[in-house]
Amino acid sequence: xxxxxxxxxxxGFVVSEFHRDITYQMEILGREHAAFLGAxxxxxxxxxxxxxMPLAVKKLLTEGDVDAVVTLGxxxxxxxxxxxxxxxxxxxxxxxxxxxxxxxxxxxxxGPGMTRLEAQERVDYAKRAVEAAVKLVKRLxx
Numbered sequence: 001x002x003x004x005x006x007x008x009x010x011x012g013f014v015v016s017e018f019h020r021d022i023t024y025q026m027e028i029l030g031r032e033h034a035a036f037l038g039a040x041x042x043x044x045x046x047x048x049x050x051x052x053m054p055l056a057v058k059k060l061l062t063e064g065d066v067d068a069v070v071t072l073g074x075x076x077x078x079x080x081x082x083x084x085x086x087x088x089x090x091x092x093x094x095x096x097x098x099x100x101x102x103x104x105x106x107x108x109x110x111g112p113g114m115t116r117l118e119a120q121e122r123v124d125y126a127k128r129a130v131e132a133a134v135k136l137v138k139r140l141x142x
Contacts, residue, residue, distance in 0.1 A: 016073030
């Protein structure tokens with residue numbers, strides 16, 4: 001009797017280029033953690049900022065070649081409440097997309113309301129977002 005080999009979970013990454021010094025580290029940690037968990041990052045789309053992520057998320061979900069999408073970025077506090085608005089709209093829209101396409105879209109975006117130093121300290125949020133995506137894909141298949 002042969003054992004069925006479990007097919008690797010296919011992840012899409014959407015990575016913000018804004019604050020690239022931080023999001024680059026998040027991307028590397030996310031890729032390493034995906035490999036550790038036996039998942040494969042099959043597509044990566046880069047966006048100018050976190051505000052632009054929903055369209056890239058939708059593209060990955062529409063094309064159907066991923067089991068889940070992981071968003072990676074950071075929203076650093078500025079002189080206005082702009083960061084709060086960006087964070088609120090981003091999270092709402094990616095939740096809507098997950099429900100619309102019946103696939104996990106996880107939030108690996110640190111912030112809003114944090115300093116650059118706090119953002120640097122939170123680069124490991126990428127690992128949490130990857131782990132959440134992998135766990136949710138597995139649990140939804142049960």
